[in-house]
Structures are given as structure tokens and as C-alpha cells.
Amino acid sequence: VMMNKVPGPKLSFILGNAPEIMMLSSVELMKLPRKFASRWQGIYRIWAFPLSIIIIYNPDDVEVIVSTTKHNEKSSVYKFLKPWLGHGLLISKGEKWQQRRKILTPAFDFSILRQFSVIFEENSQRLVESLEKCIGKPIDIVPVVSEYTLNSISQTSMGTQQSDKTEDAWKAYKDPIYELGPYFFRRFTRVYLYFDIIFYLTSLWRKMKKPLKSLHGFTSTVIKERKIYVEQNGVKFGEDVNDDDLYIYKKRRKTAMLDLLIAAQKDGEIDDHGIQEEVDTFMFEGHDTTASGLTFCLMLLANHRAVQDKIVEEINDIMGDSTRRANLEDLSKMKYLECCIKESLRLYPPVPFISRNLNEPVVLSNYEIPAGSFCHIHIFDLHRRADIYEDHLVYDPDRFSPENTKGRHPYAYIPFSAGPRNCIGQKFAMIEMKSAVAEVLRKYELVPVTRPSEFELIADIILRNSGPVLITFNKRTK
Ligand code: HEM
Numbered sequence: 229v230m231m232n233k234v235p236g237p238k239l240s241f242i243l244g245n246a247p248e249i250m251m252l253s254s255v256e257l258m259k260l261p262r263k264f265a266s267r268w269q270g271i272y273r274i275w276a277f278p279l280s281i282i283i284i285y286n287p288d289d290v291e292v293i294v295s296t297t298k299h300n301e302k303s304s305v306y307k308f309l310k311p312w313l314g315h316g317l318l319i320s321k322g323e324k325w326q327q328r329r330k331i332l333t334p335a336f337d338f339s340i341l342r343q344f345s346v347i348f349e350e351n352s353q354r355l356v357e358s359l360e361k362c363i364g365k366p367i368d369i370v371p372v373v374s375e376y377t378l379n380s381i382s383q384t385s386m387g388t389q390q391s392d393k394t395e396d397a398w399k400a401y402k403d404p405i406y407e408l409g410p411y412f413f414r415r416f417t418r419v420y421l422y423f424d425i426i427f428y429l430t431s432l433w434r435k436m437k438k439p440l441k442s443l444h445g446f447t448s449t450v451i452k453e454r455k456i457y458v459e460q461n462g463v464k465f466g467e468d469v470n471d472d473d474l475y476i477y478k479k480r481r482k483t484a485m486l487d488l489l490i491a492a493q494k495d496g497e498i499d500d501h502g503i504q505e506e507v508d509t510f511m512f513e514g515h516d517t518t519a520s521g522l523t524f525c526l527m528l529l530a531n532h533r534a535v536q537d538k539i540v541e542e543i544n545d546i547m548g549d550s551t552r553r554a555n556l557e558d559l560s561k562m563k564y565l566e567c568c569i570k571e572s573l574r575l576y577p578p579v580p581f582i583s584r585n586l587n588e589p590v591v592l593s594n595y596e597i598p599a600g601s602f603c604h605i606h607i608f609d610l611h612r613r614a615d616i617y618e619d620h621l622v623y624d625p626d627r628f629s630p631e632n633t634k635g636r637h638p639y640a641y642i643p644f645s646a647g648p649r650n651c652i653g654q655k656f657a658m659i660e661m662k663s664a665v666a667e668v669l670r671k672y673e674l675v676p677v678t679r680p681s682e683f684e685l686i687a688d689i690i691l692r693n694s695g696p697v698l699i700t701f702n703k704r705t706k
Contacts, residue, residue: 234282234595236273237264250417254410255694257417257687261581265609271593276419281602282592285609287616287637289592293584293603294639294647300325303583303602304422308415309689311440312408314501316509317652328506329652331492335385335485336652341659344384345556348660351379352667353553359672359701366677368696369526373664374402374519380660381514385485386450386507387457401446404439405512409688411436416687447507451500454486485510510653516690517578518657522664523697524576525569528623529665530674530699535625539565540669540704547670554670559662567628569661573643575623580608580691582645607642608691616640623680668701675700 252260261283264272270286284290293299301321313319317328334340355376359367378398382388411432415421427433489506492498498506529536542564547554554562583604590597597603614620616636617627626632644651651657668674677698684694 230596234271234273234593234597235268236275252417254413254686254688255684257413258685261606261609265606265612270613271595279419279422279602280598280600281604282586282597283604283606284592285606285613286593287610287639290605290610290642290646291637291639292590292592293605294642294645294649297648298588299584299586299590299603300649301585301587303585303604305416305583305602305604307424308412311436312443313509313512314505316505318509318513327497328502331488331497332485332506332652335488336656338655340484341655342556344656345559345659345663347383348380348663349553349555349667351376351383352663354379355664356667356671359668363672363701363703366698366700369699370519370523370693370697373522373526374398374515376664377515377519377522377660378402380518381511382450384656385510385514387454387484387486388450400442401511404442405516407439408436408443412689413687443508444504447511448504450511451486451503451507455490458487458490514653514656517653518660520576520578520690520692521569521573521657522661523693524578524691525572525661525665526668526674526699527676527678527697528572528575528680529568529669530676531680532623535568535623536669536674539568539665543666543670554663554666556659559659559666562662562666564625565662565666566658567625569658569665570628570641570643571623571625574611574617574627574641575621576691577607577611577643578691579643579645579689581606605642607645611641611643613640669704671704672701673704675702 249257249260264283265285271282271284271289274281274283284293302319306319309319315324317325317332320328355372358372358375375398378401414432415427421427421430421432486503486507489498489503493500493503529539539562542562543554546558546561559565581604583602586597586599586601586603588599592603611617612620639646644654644657677700678693678696686692686694
């Protein structure tokens with residue numbers, strides 16, 4: 229069956245109402261695909277002249293698209309990010325992507341994550357201390373959590389020295405990102421702005437230049453400082469990693485991502501511009517996603533007292549009376565905590581949708597989809613399918629126990645995407661989130677202020693609430 233048989237909103241709806249779509253707020257735009265998802269069964273199409281877009285949210289079709297390298301190319305939607313992230317790993321294609329992925333993969337090897345875990349521990353400690361000041365009153369956790377994830381990505385992957393970068397110091401990086409958000413949104417909702425030739429003539433583009441310059445200035449300083457450090461300390465590349473965590477961490481050994489790139493440059497595999505692209509990509513992808521994940525997870529735990537208590541019980545079983553920080557080995561034993569994080573990534577996937585260019589025809593749900601179409605994968609709607617997840621809107625971490633996971637379609641749950649183009653930072657993110665949640669819960673009882681029912685999610689690259697996410701932290705008395 230051909231493409232034009234795929235169900236979807238009436239042609240006139242999209243074309244006729246295009247100006248209305250442009251008028252939608254980002255909260256309303258987030259709701260629209262949710263409405264469509266409930267009307268169709270896992271696949272629908274949208275014509276936004278001259279684009280034909282297929283939207284899928286069923287495991288079989290998702291598997292067809294993400295499990296091979298055939299449909300690996302990101303769609304033009306990502307080009308909105310190009311002025312910022314260049315052709316970094318998230319956006320690049322073909323041989324360039326393959327080569328970069330090969331250079332960068334060792335930076336996320338388990339042996340390196342083991343070294344990083346000491347840094348996560350220290351930052352979790354700092355997170356816990358910073359909450360001390362706010363005990364007993366509602367606070368917005370969004371800035372607190374993103375300070376944690378920014379420090380974590382920069383001190384691990386970028387090898388930034390462990391200075392006490394506070395919220396204020398990070399403003400120079402975060403403010404331009406917040407400034408750019410609405411501009412990306414504007415472009416996304418206006419099909420004519422999909423064409424570079426038009427876009428680069430608009431005042432929108434002119435407005436974007438300044439925040440982009442600030443962002444690039446920030447990351448190029450990170451690179452410069454690290455190059456000087458490597459120069460002065462004569463770090464040798466290609467040494468075996470010593471087993472002593474503390475030693476490696478103090479010495480800041482070669483294996484951090486930025487060091488790998490600097491090494492690759494010495495081998496002529498990448499140039500300054502290429503390094504800048506990757507640092508921009510990883511600074512962003514590596515902090516905003518986990519900040520979103522942690523925000524929603526902590527909010528859900530505040531709203532589910534029994535789940536919180538069960539996690540604390542698990543932690544107490546593992547840590548006993550010890551007050552030392554939970555290390556990587558302890559964290560790997562926290563199986564229930566892992567289920568809680570997974571379940572929160574199901575309901576609130578930080579990357580709510582991904583998109584591919586179909587460069588060759590493909591059959592999805594028995595429809596022949598021609599080459600040249602875009603394929604959006606709506607992770608958000610896939611994760612909320614009532615036929616896969618009973619009581620699909622209920623936060624129930626036990627869904628991810630080994631028994632309950634058995635028999636579930638492997639592509640029914642893909643917060644980190646899947647296949648060859650999956651998230652390179654998946655393990656990194658899980659350890660980082662576990663460390664923070666465990667340490668926070670050991671010290672505090674989370675009392676709900678913002679309720680999930682009050683959420684107004686917005687259409688953005690990363691899933692966010694339109695307002696603050698408030699929680700009250702009280703000292704935990706065992
Ligand atoms: C909860 C946290 C995270 C979530 C939910 C997440 C999710 C995702 C998803 C869905 C993709 C696929 C994107 C696409 O197909 O367009 C992706 C790719 C990617 N992620 Fe993550 N991510 C997380 C954390 C991280 C971290 C911590 C890093 C880096 C340290 C990272 C770096 C990347 C990069 C570089 C890519 C592109 C990979 C490629 O195309 O080869 N992510 N992530």
C-alpha cells in the first residue's frame with residue numbers, strides 16, 4: 229500500500245491551518261502530536277508542503293528504522309542545530325560520522341566510566357550540600373540539577389579542573405541556550421524557514437548570532453585550557469590505565485573525551501574546527517539530557533512516597549551504617565533504584581522524539597514509504613502505549629523488574645534510542661543519575677510540591693516543564 233494511504237490529519241488541516249500552527253504556543257505544540265497519537269495506531273503521516281513526514285510510535289516500525297545503518301541519516305530537522313553544534317556526532321552522517329564515532333567510543337568505555345564515577349560521587353556530595361541551604365522550603369530543582377550535570381560533564385569528558393563552578397559561573401553557558409530555545413522553536417513551526425536560503429536572510433538568524441557566539445566562546449575556552457594543560461603536563465597518549473582510581477583521577481589521565489580528540493588531532497584525524505564541533509555537541513547532549521532526566525525522576529519520587537522509601541531501604545541494605553559515599557560497586561547493586569530511573573525515563577523521555585531521512589524506500593506497517601520522506605520517531609508516545617504498558621500513565625518502577633520485562637518488545641522502550649546510532653553516553657548517564665538520586669535520598673525526604681498533573685510540557689529539543697519544578701527537601705531521619 230502506498231504512502232498516500234497512510235492515515236493522518238486531513239491535508240487541508242495542515243495546509244489550511246498552517247498559520248494557526250505557527251501561532252501555537254510551545255505547550256500547545258507539545259499537545260498536538262499527543263492528540264494525533266491517540267487517534268491513530270502507531271503510524272500516521274503529515275504533509276507540510278513540500279515535506280512528507282511519517283510519524284511512527286510502534287515497536288516493529290521503530291526496529292525497522294533504528295536497528296540498521298541503512299536509515300542512519302538524521303533528518304533536516306537537525307540542521308536547525310547546525311549553526312550551534314556543527315557536524316558533531318549527533319548530526320554528522322556517512323563516513324564522517326563513522327570515523328568520529330570510532331574515535332569517541334573509547335571515551336565511554338567502562339574502564340573510563342569507572343574513573344569518572346569518583347567525580348560523580350564528589351559532585352553528588354556537593355549537590356547534597358547545596359540543598360542543605362534550602363531545607364524545609366519549596367525549591368525549583370531545575371537550576372540545581374543542571375549545575376550538577378554541567379559540572380559532571382565538564383569535569384569528566386572535558387577534563388576541566390575541579391574548580392567550584394557555581395550556578396553563576398555556568399550562566400555564561402546556560403543563558404545563551406535558554407535564549408536560543410524559542411528561536412529553534414520558531415524555525416521548527418515555520419516550514420519556509422526549513423530552507424537555509426530563506427532562513428539566513430531573516431532577522432531570526434541575526435538574533436541567533438549573539439547567543440551562538442557566546443556559546444562557542446565558552447567552549448573554545450574549555451578547549452584552549454585543556455590544550456595548555458596537556459602541553460604543560462606532558463600527558464602521554466596511549467598508556468595503559470592504572471587501576472588505582474584516585475591516582476588516575478588526580479592525574480587526569482589521557483582518557484577523557486577531550487584528550488582523545490587532542491590525541492586524534494596529533495594523528496591528523498581531526499582539526500580544531502572538528503574538536504570544537506564535538507565539544508559543543510557533548511557539552512550540550514551530555515548535560516541537558518541528564519538534567520531533564522533527573523528533574524523528572526526526583527519530582528516523581530517526591531510524589532511517590534512508597535517508592536522513595538523502598539529505594540532508601542535498598543540503599544540501607546547495601547551501605548549498612550556506613551556514611552561513606554556510594555561508589556560504583558554500590559551503585560551497581562542498586563537494582564530497584566535503576567528500575568525507578570528507567571520508569572521515569574519511560575514517562576518523561578528527555579529526548580521525546582528523533583528523526584531520520586529516508587534515503588531509500590522502506591515498508592512500515594505494510595505501507596510503502598518512498599525515499600525522500602522524513603521519519604519522526606515519537607519516543608514519548610511509544611512509551612505511553614496502553615497496549616504495551618498497563619495503566620500506562622501510572623509511575624510503576626516494577627515494570628522494569630526482570631520478570632516484568634520478559635517478553636516485552638526490545639524496541640518498546642528506547643529512551644536512549646537503539647541500534648548503531650544510539651546514545652553514546654547511555655551508561656555514563658545512568659551512573660550519573662543513580663549517584664545523584666542515591667545521595668540525595670540518603671540525606672533527604674522529598675516532599676511533593678509540583679504535581680505531575682500540573683505539568684505543562686513544552687516542545688523543545690529536550691523535554692522540559694514550562695514552569696519551575698518544585699520539591700521540598702526535609703532532613704531524613706532514617
Ligand atoms: C538521560 C540522559 C540521556 C538521554 C535520554 C539521551 C538520549 C539520546 C538519544 C535518544 C539519542 C539519539 C538521538 C538521535 O537519534 O537523534 C542520543 C544520542 C547521543 N547522545 Fe545521548 N542521551 C542522554 C545522555 C547523554 C550523555 C550523558 C551524553 C554524553 C556524555 C550523550 C551524548 C550523545 C551523543 C553524542 C549522541 C549522538 C550519537 C550518534 O549519533 O552517534 N547523551 N542520546
